[in-house]
Amino acid sequence: MTYEVKSLNEECGVFGIWGHSDAAKMTYFGLHSLQHRGQEGAGILSNDHGQLKRHRDMGLLSEVFKNPANLDKLTGTGAIGHVRYATAGEASVDNIQPFLFRFHDMQFGLAHNGNLTNAESLKQELEQRGAIFSSTSDSEILAHLIRRSHNPNLMGKIKEALSLVKGGFAYLLMFEDKLIAALDPNGFRPLSIGKMANGAVVVSSETCAFEVIGAEWIRDVKPGEIVIVDDNGIQYDSYTNDTQLAICSMEYIYFARPDSNIHGVNVHTARKRMGAQLAREFKHEADIVVGVPNSSLSAAMGFAEESGLPNEMGLIKNQYTQRTFIQPTQELREQGVRMKLSAVSGVVKGKRVVMIDDSIVRGTTSRRIVQLLKEAGASEVHVAIGSPALAYPCFYGIDIQTRQELIAANHTVEETCQIIGADSLTYLSIDGLIDSIGIETDAPNGGLCVAYFDGNYPTPLYDYEEEYRRSLGEKTSFYE
Numbered sequence: 092m093t094y095e096v097k098s099l100n101e102e103c104g105v106f107g108i109w110g111h112s113d114a115a116k117m118t119y120f121g122l123h124s125l126q127h128r129g130q131e132g133a134g135i136l137s138n139d140h141g142q143l144k145r146h147r148d149m150g151l152l153s154e155v156f157k158n159p160a161n162l163d164k165l166t167g168t169g170a171i172g173h174v175r176y177a178t179a180g181e182a183s184v185d186n187i188q189p190f191l192f193r194f195h196d197m198q199f200g201l202a203h204n205g206n207l208t209n210a211e212s213l214k215q216e217l218e219q220r221g222a223i224f225s226s227t228s229d230s231e232i233l234a235h236l237i238r239r240s241h242n243p244n245l246m247g248k249i250k251e252a253l254s255l256v257k258g259g260f261a262y263l264l265m266f267e268d269k270l271i272a273a274l275d276p277n278g279f280r281p282l283s284i285g286k287m288a289n290g291a292v293v294v295s296s297e298t299c300a301f302e303v304i305g306a307e308w309i310r311d312v313k314p315g316e317i318v319i320v321d322d323n324g325i326q327y328d329s330y331t332n333d334t335q336l337a338i339c340s341m342e343y344i345y346f347a348r349p350d351s352n353i354h355g356v357n358v359h360t361a362r363k364r365m366g367a368q369l370a371r372e373f374k375h376e377a378d379i380v381v382g383v384p385n386s387s388l389s390a391a392m393g394f395a396e397e398s399g400l401p402n403e404m405g406l407i408k409n410q411y412t413q414r415t416f417i418q419p420t421q422e423l424r425e426q427g428v429r430m431k432l433s434a435v436s437g438v439v440k441g442k443r444v445v446m447i448d449d450s451i452v453r454g455t456t457s458r459r460i461v462q463l464l465k466e467a468g469a470s471e472v473h474v475a476i477g478s479p480a481l482a483y484p485c486f487y488g489i490d491i492q493t494r495q496e497l498i499a500a501n502h503t504v505e506e507t508c509q510i511i512g513a514d515s516l517t518y519l520s521i522d523g524l525i526d527s528i529g530i531e532t533d534a535p536n537g538g539l540c541v542a543y544f545d546g547n548y549p550t551p552l553y554d555y556e557e558e559y560r561r562s563l564g565e566k567t568s569f570y571e
């Protein structure tokens with residue numbers, strides 16, 4: 092969530108609209124609901140009768156559009172917008188999206204959520220053929236592929252380009268006469284379509300953005316699908332039949348807002364079920380349940396209901412501090428937790444506390460929270476995590492790409508428990524996680540990517556393969 096106490100960061104949020112007289116403003120409100128997906132930069136690109144206009148900058152959406160003139164100038168009935176957290180490419184205004192490409196015969200805008208696994212090799216190949224990149228982001232690659240395609244028509248070019256990029260992607264493309272949305276063949280990232288009462292069509296990374304503008308959800312974009320929205324309505328097409336749903340389970344565990352629905356499952360409800368399942372797997376005696384605010388509160392509710400223990404507010408969050416990830420050193424990170432969270436002594440004193448958190452990344456934050464609870468008088472702190480241990484890196488759009496960063500990749504559960512100073516440590520099982528989310532699908536792992544937990548990546552890793560293989564030592568084949 093926004094300003095979460097966690098070193099795990101989402102990879103961006105996208106929002107698009109077609110057919111509204113105030114398209115840029117609707118996009119602003121939509122992006123506002125997606126701000127938790129990225130706080131480094133934001134931008135909106137509008138379409139006024141085929142004229143594309145854009146404003147983007149570093150910072151939160153409200154800072155980027157602090158001057159109302161920057162939004163007012165984005166006239167037109169179509170728009171796409173983006174909030175960014177940098178997974179690929181450095182933090183600089185050149186990397187803030189939407190990108191805008193102008194050619195002598197056409198122009199288009201692009202917004203991307205995800206991470207390409209073959210970006211480096213594609214970029215090298217394109218540069219050898221004369222392409223010049225204006226950003227260090229992998230998102231620009233699709234534009235070059237579209238432009239360089241020899242296919243005679245635009246949709247052919249787009250389909251060809253989409254079949255060349257690999258990894259996790261949800262794209263929004265704004266052309267002079269249409270808005271296009273496309274999702275990778277595994278649907279790693281969520282993307283939903285909605286409709287407003289006036290007929291305007293909206294596309295968003297999360298359905299929570301529909302609520303704020305009064306749009307109704309129509310359906311989620313399917314893996315490998317292209318959705319074309321123009322003045323004639325919505326058209327569904329695909330660029331590949333080789334698809335299999337493997338949506339990122341971290342969306343349900345941590346990233347998405349609790350009021351969003353993804354593939355028919357409400358995020359809060361899924362988290363509650365994870366908490367209830369965790370209670371069934373938990374083997375210790377305790378007096379109260381305390382969730383780490385905010386993303387663990389739903390799981391704490393489910394745990395308390397299932398275990399019959401009272402759910403108490405033993406930790407309070409200061410809403411007005413920045414996230415810990417912006418502070419580079421371990422020492423500063425540790426201090427950062429204290430700025431963000433306080434333990435409520437009157438609640439936890441003399442109690443055996445079950446501390447519910449959604450995940451452990453480096454262990455730093457967990458250690459500090461356990462310490463806070465003990466300093467406040469908790470007699471025991473049993474840490475229960477609403478997800479399995481994070482032991483493998485992500486290459487599809489989350490910023491952890493090395494195993495060294497993950498405590499569970501380098502330590503056993505017992506060692507981790509000792510390092511964080513807890514009296515016990517329980518992780519949710521992978522099967523428990525899959526059952527708790529419960530998407531209606533025949534796809535493996537209940538339609539989820541659980542590679543973070545078991546290292547079984549749903550796709551080849553392309554440019555990351557060698558490095559990843561090295562990091563595993565003797566293990567040589569990991570996606571068969």
Ligand code: SF4
Pocket residue numbers: 279338339340341342484485486487488489540541542543544
């Ligand atoms: S590896 Fe983890 S974070 Fe990445 S897509 Fe899969 S479940 Fe999500």
